[in-house]
Amino acid sequence: MNAMMKSDSYPLLSESAEEPSRAGSSALSAWQGGTLTCLERRDETANSASFVLVASESVRFDFMPGQFVTIGVDTASGRQYRAYSISSSPSRSETLTITVKRVDGGLVSNHLLDHFHAGSQLEASAPAGSFRLDPADVPESIVLLSAGSGITPMMSIVRWLRDCRSDVRIHFIHSARSEADFMFSDELLALSQQANFRLDLFLTQPEQTIACHTGRLTPEQLDALLTEASDNADRRRFFLCGNYAYMAMVEHWFAASGLPVEELRKESFTPAELPPAETSGAVFQLTVPSFGKTAAIADGQTLLEIMEAEGLPIIGACRSGVCGSCKCKVVEGEVERISTETLTPDDIAAGYALACNTRAHGDVIVELAV
Amino acid sequence: MFCVQCEHTIRTPQGVGCSFAQGMCGKTAEVSDLQDMLVHLLQAVSLYAQAARKVGIVDAEIDEYVPQAFFSTLTNVNFDPARIIAFSERAGALRNRLKSQYEATCKAQGMAPEKLPAAAEYQLPSAKTVMLSDALQFALNRQKKEVGEDVIGLRLLCLYGLKGAAAYIEHARVLGQTDAEVAGKFHDVMAYLATAPTDMGQLFQTAMDIGTLNYRIMEMLDTGETGTFGHPEPTRVNLRPVKGKAILVSGHVLHDLEKILQQTAGKGINVYTNGEMLPAHAYPAFKQYPHLVGNYGTAWQNQQKEFAAFPGSIVMTSNCIINPDVGQYKSRIFTRSIVGWPGATHIEGDDFTLAIEAALAMPGFEKDEPPHYTTTGFARNALMAAAPAVIDQVKAGNIKHFFLIGGCDGSKSERSYYTELAKAVPNDSIILTLACGKYRFNDLEFGDINGIPRFLDVGQCNDAYSAIQLALALADAFGCGVNELPLSLVLSWFEQKAIVILLTLLALGIKDIRVGPTAPGFLTPNLVKVLNEQFGLKLISTVEQDLKDILQAA
Numbered sequence: 001m002n003a004m005m006k007s008d009s010y011p012l013l014s015e016s017a018e019e020p021s022r023a024g025s026s027a028l029s030a031w032q033g034g035t036l037t038c039l040e041r042r043d044e045t046a047n048s049a050s051f052v053l054v055a056s057e058s059v060r061f062d063f064m065p066g067q068f069v070t071i072g073v074d075t076a077s078g079r080q081y082r083a084y085s086i087s088s089s090p091s092r093s094e095t096l097t098i099t100v101k102r103v104d105g106g107l108v109s110n111h112l113l114d115h116f117h118a119g120s121q122l123e124a125s126a127p128a129g130s131f132r133l134d135p136a137d138v139p140e141s142i143v144l145l146s147a148g149s150g151i152t153p154m155m156s157i158v159r160w161l162r163d164c165r166s167d168v169r170i171h172f173i174h175s176a177r178s179e180a181d182f183m184f185s186d187e188l189l190a191l192s193q194q195a196n197f198r199l200d201l202f203l204t205q206p207e208q209t210i211a212c213h214t215g216r217l218t219p220e221q222l223d224a225l226l227t228e229a230s231d232n233a234d235r236r237r238f239f240l241c242g243n244y245a246y247m248a249m250v251e252h253w254f255a256a257s258g259l260p261v262e263e264l265r266k267e268s269f270t271p272a273e274l275p276p277a278e279t280s281g282a283v284f285q286l287t288v289p290s291f292g293k294t295a296a297i298a299d300g301q302t303l304l305e306i307m308e309a310e311g312l313p314i315i316g317a318c319r320s321g322v323c324g325s326c327k328c329k330v331v332e333g334e335v336e337r338i339s340t341e342t343l344t345p346d347d348i349a350a351g352y353a354l355a356c357n358t359r360a361h362g363d364v365i366v367e368l369a370v
Numbered sequence: 371m372f373c374v375q376c377e378h379t380i381r382t383p384q385g386v387g388c389s390f391a392q393g394m395c396g397k398t399a400e401v402s403d404l405q406d407m408l409v410h411l412l413q414a415v416s417l418y419a420q421a422a423r424k425v426g427i428v429d430a431e432i433d434e435y436v437p438q439a440f441f442s443t444l445t446n447v448n449f450d451p452a453r454i455i456a457f458s459e460r461a462g463a464l465r466n467r468l469k470s471q472y473e474a475t476c477k478a479q480g481m482a483p484e485k486l487p488a489a490a491e492y493q494l495p496s497a498k499t500v501m502l503s504d505a506l507q508f509a510l511n512r513q514k515k516e517v518g519e520d521v522i523g524l525r526l527l528c529l530y531g532l533k534g535a536a537a538y539i540e541h542a543r544v545l546g547q548t549d550a551e552v553a554g555k556f557h558d559v560m561a562y563l564a565t566a567p568t569d570m571g572q573l574f575q576t577a578m579d580i581g582t583l584n585y586r587i588m589e590m591l592d593t594g595e596t597g598t599f600g601h602p603e604p605t606r607v608n609l610r611p612v613k614g615k616a617i618l619v620s621g622h623v624l625h626d627l628e629k630i631l632q633q634t635a636g637k638g639i640n641v642y643t644n645g646e647m648l649p650a651h652a653y654p655a656f657k658q659y660p661h662l663v664g665n666y667g668t669a670w671q672n673q674q675k676e677f678a679a680f681p682g683s684i685v686m687t688s689n690c691i692i693n694p695d696v697g698q699y700k701s702r703i704f705t706r707s708i709v710g711w712p713g714a715t716h717i718e719g720d721d722f723t724l725a726i727e728a729a730l731a732m733p734g735f736e737k738d739e740p741p742h743y744t745t746t747g748f749a750r751n752a753l754m755a756a757a758p759a760v761i762d763q764v765k766a767g768n769i770k771h772f773f774l775i776g777g778c779d780g781s782k783s784e785r786s787y788y789t790e791l792a793k794a795v796p797n798d799s800i801i802l803t804l805a806c807g808k809y810r811f812n813d814l815e816f817g818d819i820n821g822i823p824r825f826l827d828v829g830q831c832n833d834a835y836s837a838i839q840l841a842l843a844l845a846d847a848f849g850c851g852v853n854e855l856p857l858s859l860v861l862s863w864f865e866q867k868a869i870v871i872l873l874t875l876l877a878l879g880i881k882d883i884r885v886g887p888t889a890p891g892f893l894t895p896n897l898v899k900v901l902n903e904q905f906g907l908k909l910i911s912t913v914e915q916d917l918k919d920i921l922q923a924a
Contacts, residue, residue, distance in 0.1 A: 248371075248390050252385070256515040258512070266503075311696045311697070317380060317390035
C-alpha cells in the first residue's frame with residue numbers, strides 16, 4: 001500500500017494548517033452544545049460513515065482527543081440520544097467529526113447512516129468524557145487497543161498527535177472482521193510507514209491484501225507484541241475501546257500482567273460486532289412457553305433483544321457470542337446462528353443457540369436453558 | 371468486572387469468571403467493580419482495627435459494620451450501586467475516625483504508630499467515574515501472572531469463605547450475639563488479605579482458620595436463635611396456599627419474620643415463609659401466630675416465576691434476591707438490611723407498614739388449595755432427644771447409613787443429581803438435609819424406620835452447626851471419630867455461605883465430603899487435588915457410582 005493519502009482523507013501534517021493547538025483559534029468562544037449542521041458526509045466503509053459537523057455561529061470545538069458528544073436525533077421512534085466518540089482532532093477546531101457504524105437494531109446509528117447527509121442537522125451536547133489524552137500530560141509512548149468502531153476515539157488521538165508533530169511513539173493494535181470493515185484503513189496504513197508508528201491489525205476474515213494477523217487478538221499475542229515493542233515499558237499509556245468481550249480480554253491481560261492501572265484508559269460501547277442483518281421487513285412471533293410470553297420479533301432481529309425487552313430472565317454478559325451466558329434452546333423455528341463459540345456440536349444439534357448472536361427468520365419457540 | 375464467587379460463574383475456553391458487562395447473577399460490571407472497591411475499603415478499616423486493638427482500642431461499631439457491609443458483596447444480596455457507594459463512604463469515614471483515635475492513643479502512650487500497608491490509606495474518590503477507574507486496581511485476579519493462579523485461587527478461597535463468615539456474624543448480631551474476640555480474628559483475616567499474600571502454606575492455613583472461626587460464629591447464631599425463639603421442634607408445614615391476603619418472607623432473618631407476624635396480627639393477612647425461612651415454623655416462638663400459615667415457593671432460583679404469581683407483598687430479609695423486573699413485581703418486593711435492588715423499596719428499622727399496606731392492596735389467594743406437607747425442625751435438641759433411639763436402631767442393624775444431602779440450590783440441570791440421590795439411597799438409610807438444597811426433595815415421602823423419620827430437615831444453612839452436634843454425639847456414643855461413622859456428606863454449593871461451611875467441616879477434620887454440582891471456579895485443578903489429598907474431598911460423579919463407592923467404603 002502506498003503512502004499517498006486519499007484525497008478525502010484527513011490530512012496528516014497539513015502545511016496549510018494553522019499552528020496546531022488543542023483549542024485551535026482561541027479568540028473564538030468554545031462551543032457549548034446546540035444545533036450542528038452536516039458539512040460533509042464521508043463513507044468510510046460499506047457500513048460506516050463520518051459526518052463533519054459545523055455550528056451555526058463562529059465557535060471553536062474545544063475538547064480533548066478521545067472525548068465524545070451526545071447527540072439527539074428525531075427518528076421514527078421519537079427523539080433518541082446516543083453518545084458518539086469524536087474522530088477528528090481538536091487541532092482542527094472549526095469542525096467536529098463523528099464516525100458512525102451500522103449496528104444490528106441500532107436505532108440512531110442506522111438512522112444517521114440512512115438519512116443524514118450534507119445539510120442535515122442534529123442536536124449535540126458539549127464534548128465530554130474521561131477517556132481522553134490530556135494535552136498537559138502526554139506520555140512518551142502510547143498503545144491504542146481498539147476493536148470495530150472502537151477505532152473512532154483513537155483516530156482523534158492519532159490525528160491530534162500527528163498535527164502536533166509529536167514524537168510520541170504510537171503502537172496501534174486494532175481488531176476488525178475483514179478489510180472491508182477496517183475503517184480509516186488508508187490513513188492508518190500510510191501512518192504505519194512512518195517512524196514511531198506501529199500498526200498491528202487483527203482480522204478474523206483476512207483477504208490477504210493487507211498485512212495483518214489472522215483471528216482474534218489473544219492475551220498471548222498481546223504479550224508477544226508488547227514485549228517486542230517494549231522500548232519503554234514503564235512509560236506507556238494504554239487506551240482501550242471496543243465491545244465488552246474485547247475489553248474484558250484486554251483488561252484481564254492488563255491486570256494479570258501487573259501493569260500500572262493508572263496507565264489504562266478505557267471506553268466501552270455496547271453493540272455486539274454483528275454483521276448487518278439482512279431483513280425482509282417481516283415480523284414474526286417469538287414464544288417462550290415456560291414464561292407464557294409471546295412477542296413480536298422482526299426478521300433478522302436477535303433473540304436477546306426481544307427476550308431482554310420482554311423481561312425474561314436471560315443474562316447477556318458479553319453480547320458478542322463469546323461468553324455463553326445467553327445460551328437458550330430454539331425448540332422450533334428458523335434462526336441464523338452467527339456465533340456458536342461456546343456451544344458443542346451436540347448443543348447445536350439439540351437446538352441450543354446464543355441469543356445475542358442468533359437472529360430470527362420465522363416464528364420461533366425458545367426455552368430458557370438451565 | 372471480574373467475579374468468580376458463585377457456582378454459576380461464566381466458564382469459557384478463555385477462562386473462568388464473569389468478566390463482561392454483567393455477571394450471571396445479573397449484577398452489572400459497575401456494581402461488581404464498586405463491590406471490589408468496598409471490599410478494599412473494608413480491608414483498610416480492618417487494618418486499622420487490628421492495629422488499634424494492640425493499643426487497647428476496640429470499637430464495637432466498627433466490629434459490627436465491617437462484616438455487615440462485607441455481607442452486601444455476597445452473591446444475590448445487593449445490586450444497587452448507590453447503596454454500595456454509601457457503604458463505602460461509611461467505611462471510609464469509620465477508618466478515618468479510627469485512624470485519628472489510634473494515632474492519638476499512640477501519641478499519648480509515647481509510641482510510634484505502626485506503619486500499615488498502603489491499602490489502609492485508600493481514600494474514596496468523590497466521583498463515581500474515578501471510583502470505577504480505581505476499581506481496576508482492586509480486581510481480584512490482579513497479579514495473576516505474577517503470583518500464579520494457585521495463589522489467586524487460595525486468596526479467593528479465603529476471601530469468599532470470610533464473606534460467608536461475615537454473613538453469619540451479621541445474622542448473629544441481629545439476635546444480640548457479638549463477640550469481640552471473633553471480631554478481632556475476623557479483622558486479622560481481612561487485614562492479612564489486604565497485604566496481597568503469596569505464601570500458599572499460610573493462605574491454606576488461613577482458610578482453615580476461617581473454618582474454625584465460623585464454627586464459633588455458627589454456635590453464636592445457634593445460641594441467638596434458640597435463645598430468642600426456643601429450640602426447634604419437628605413441625606409439619608403446609609406447602610400450599612390458603613385463602614386470604616398474603617405476605618411472603620424470604621431470606622434467613624427470623625427477627626424480621628417475628629416483627630412482621632406481630633405487625634400483621636389481626637389484620638387478616640396470612641404470612642408465608644419462602645426459601646431459607648421455612649425452618650422458622652419449627653421454633654416455638656412462632657407457633658403463637660396462627661396467621662403464619664405455611665411455606666410458599668421453593669428455592670431462590672425459582673422466585674421470578676413464584677414471586678410473580680404471589681398475590682401479595684414480599685420481604686427479602688437477606689440473600690438471595692434476583693432481578694424483580696423479570697416477573698414485574700418490583701413494586702411489591704421490599705428489601706431489608708444489606709439487601710438492595712435499584713428501585714425496590716428498602717425498609718429501615720422495624721416498621722413494616724409499607725409491606726403490610728402493599729399486601730392489603732393486593733388480592734391475596736382466592737381459595738384454599740389442598741394442603742401438602744413437609745416436616746422441618748430436626749435441629750440440635752430434637753436430634754439429641756432422638757439420638758438414643760437412633761443409636762438403638764443402628765445397633766440393631768436397622769439403620770445402616772446416614773446421608774447429609776444439603777447446601778444451596780441453583781438453576782443448573784445437573785442439580786437433579788441431589789433429587790435422584792435422595793430417592794436412590796437404600797431404605798435402611800437416614801437422610802439429613804439443610805439449607806435450600808432441600809427443595810430438590812423435601813416434598814417427597816421417605817417414610818420411617820421403626821418410628822424414626824428417614825427424612826430429617828435440620829434447618830437453614832447455618833444449622834449445619836446442629837448437624838455437626840449430632841455427628842459428634844453419635845461418634846461419642848459409638849466410641850469412634852466422626853470419620854468412622856457410617857455418615858456421608860454430599861453437599862451442593864452455590865455461594866459463599868456454603869464455602870465457609872465447607873471450610874468449617876474441613877477444619878473440623880471431616881473427610882470424604884462430596885461436593886457439586888461443579889468445583890468452585892476459583893479453585894484450580896491443583897487446589898482441588900490438594901483438597902482431595904488432604905481431606906478426601908471429591909466432586910460428585912453419577913448417583914450410581916457415588917452410592918456404590920459410599921456404601922462399599924462404609
